[in-house]
Amino acid sequence: MQLDVFSKMMFGDSPKQTAEKEEQEEEVSQTNEEETINYMHIMDQIGSIMNSLDQIKPALKELAPMISAIKNKIM
Incomplete structure (x- = not known):
């Protein structure tokens, strides 16, 4: 049941609406905790990729001349 603006201003939220708002806020806080980004884990992964x-x-430097030769023969 929705209260009009005047009733809400004069009498405040009903206990039922207050409980619903608290439940919604708890759900939002739980989803925010699940969606937090672990920046340290991401930085570790980037470090592993760079290593x-x-x-x-060195292997790519050895393969580059062979790839260039094959490309020149094709074209």
């Missing part, structure tokens, strides 16, 4: 690229880089 992997540093290890792969």
